[in-house]
Amino acid sequence: MNHARTHAPRHLEVSRLTCLRGEREIFADLTFQAEPGTALLLRGANGAGKTSLLLCLAGFLHIHEGTIAWQGRDPEQRPGEDMHFVGHQSAVKPGLSVNENLDFWACLNGGSTKNTMSALEAAGIGHAAHLDAALLSAGQTRRLALARLLVVPRPIWLLDEPTAALDAAGDKWIAGLIDDHLDQGGLVIAATHLDLALKPGDRLNTLTLGGDK
């Protein structure tokens, strides 16, 4: 998949971020930055707050203290329209066919349906395009969820365990996707346990959460 347009650069600066969910403190005083064209991998034990951090960055969680500053955003655009969030849940609807699912997300995210077939081919589920999405396996459902990244190009990707349920070929596909995205000046923040086999270069940073607990 080659998108003609390179992404508008987005910088992320997070300073002294504290996240509370309920009464429990998930993480405190978190400061980091991310540059366009780089990937930030979030590491940490289960429950260290990787998902909570992604939800904060996506704008879904109330920020208790600290700031999250995205630079380079179009002030005319609503915040969030420049990012893709793919979480644990696939947002895939049984009852709609595979390509209807993807067509829907393409239209809803402001794109067109002309890319959906090639995105499904790239995701390795092109042969199942006309099947009911309920028939897909866990890995195929995951691939369909990730195909959303391809149909509407957006500079910021927030991925929560993108390789969960995927086979070895799937892991490779994700690594390739992220590589291409970084080549185009995109920004990727991903919570993952696996080492992504990215192209060599100084563009992979790691942030470990909950290290001292």
Add this chain to the structure above:
Amino acid sequence: MSAFTALLVRELKLATRASGDVLTLILFFVMVGTITPFAIGPDKVLLARLAPGIIWIAAFLASLLAMDRLFRADHEDGSLLAMRHAALSMEAITLAKLIAHWLTTAVPLIIATPLMAVMLNMDMTIFWRTIVSLALGTPALTAFGAVGAAVTVSLRRGGLIAPVLIMPLSIPILIFGVSAINANAGPGAEMAAMLFLGGISLVATAFVPFAAALALKLTQE
């Protein structure tokens, strides 16, 4: 296809493909009308007098039955979260879902009303007034239901709490809905009630998308 139409089409597809849901609703609605003559006896005059009330009670209960599926499935599979980054505001998304929900839950009830009319011994004037009052009043029922559904979407037993929340809001709709049908309410009374019903529906449809969208954003924390 624009984002709004795409969402509308998706909702309609999902509702019509799971056609069991729509049938359950119609069956429930018609069943209330069917069992009433057996419960209160074959007094035709009494039945005709009670008919407006029975129809509105059945419509209200049927709308409660359908309300929970407005947001819950989308919340549970993560669609609602992903929609937060759509090219459409949450308010517009809520409005599209409301319209689709009304088309797939209230319109079938209006279509099933002739069956109720036969069971409840309505004459033609009353029957037509019933159709019009349902068409005018059900958008408000759907809209208030959406607020209840949005507030309780993340609660596991939200289906129990939401009806309690929206019952007080729905009472005016029942009052005006029934008096719009009643023949002996006085001259001009049924027209006034129709206008009130239409007014409530317009105000509810205008404000509810904002309220429900806010509720959805807060409950997803």
